[in-house]
Amino acid sequence: MIICIGAGPGDVGYLTQRGAELIRDADVVAGFEAVLNVVRSLIPDTARVISMGYRDQVEQLDKVAVEHHAGKKCVVVFMGDIHFSGFQYLERVERACGHPVESLPGISSAQILASRAKVCFDETTFITFHRRGDLEPFKRHLVHVLQDQRNAIVIPCPWDAARSFMPWHIAKYLIEQGIPASQPVEVWENLTRNEAEWHGTLAECAEREVSDMSIMLIRTMAPMASQIEPPPVPA
Numbered sequence: 001m002i003i004c005i006g007a008g009p010g011d012v013g014y015l016t017q018r019g020a021e022l023i024r025d026a027d028v029v030a031g032f033e034a035v036l037n038v039v040r041s042l043i044p045d046t047a048r049v050i051s052m053g054y055r056d057q058v059e060q061l062d063k064v065a066v067e068h069h070a071g072k073k074c075v076v077v078f079m080g081d082i083h084f085s086g087f088q089y090l091e092r093v094e095r096a097c098g099h100p101v102e103s104l105p106g107i108s109s110a111q112i113l114a115s116r117a118k119v120c121f122d123e124t125t126f127i128t129f130h131r132r133g134d135l136e137p138f139k140r141h142l143v144h145v146l147q148d149q150r151n152a153i154v155i156p157c158p159w160d161a162a163r164s165f166m167p168w169h170i171a172k173y174l175i176e177q178g179i180p181a182s183q184p185v186e187v188w189e190n191l192t193r194n195e196a197e198w199h200g201t202l203a204e205c206a207e208r209e210v211s212d213m214s215i216m217l218i219r220t221m222a223p224m225a226s227q228i229e230p231p232p233v234p235a
């Protein structure tokens with residue numbers, strides 16, 4: 001048996017009760033080291049821990065798959081929620097196992113951000129640049145989202161210089177694409193741990209570096225749908 005679970009945004013208090021139960025009952029717990037550290041206190045002494053990084057994840061997931069096919073109860077922990085910026089890793093788990101696997105949602109950094117910054121999901125688009133492959137379609141989508149006067153919650157890409165698309169790169173790109181330099185933006189770091197929040201304009205964001213553990217909110221300047229007066233009812 002194998003299940004992928006969202007470990008939440010960083011503080012173990014945000015892990016779901018079902019997720020905690022599955023970890024406590026597991027024979028094997030696998031994941032990136034930083035995510036394993038979130039749930040470490042729940043992993044039984046008897047469990048095998050399979051830790052991995054970006055470079056060895058395929059080989060390490062093959063080891064998890066062997067345990068799964070041998071009948072062990074395996075849990076793979078994901079940062080936040082699997083369903084936002086987690087699917088490429090989920091696909092790697094499924095490739096290693098040779099079949100679709102079950103998943104359990106977790107609380108995403110996007111949900112914590114929405115709660116802290118009071119934004120409504122209905123009026124917000126979620127975009128991640130923390131992904132392999134061509135980022136261009138996602139960049140264009142972000143521009144369209146803002147032109148359509150929707151909020152955007154954006155996960156940046158912290159990888160090497162060739163791919164890095166961090167908040168300051170995103171801000172510069174948006175200004176180049178014609179989004180006003182005065183557009184408000186927020187950057188939140190280390191949500192649920194050592195939180196830091198910053199509010200400014202795209203122009204200011206373009207000049208300011210932040211840590212990898214950051215998430216952006218670009219809030220539409222249009223009124224929320226709930227604040228728009230309905231048209232008068234004809235007499």
Ligand SMILES: C[S@@+](CC[C@H](N)C(=O)[O-])C[C@H]1O[C@@H](n2cnc3c(N)ncnc32)[C@H](O)[C@@H]1O
Pocket residue numbers: 009010078079080081082083084085086107108109110130155156158188189190191192193212213214215
């Ligand atoms: C591969 S994505 C995974 C996102 C995760 N699935 C989620 O739902 O939050 C990792 C990126 O999410 C963002 N992130 C995750 N947790 C965060 C937190 N607690 N505070 C701020 N940003 C966070 C960071 O940009 C980090 O590099």
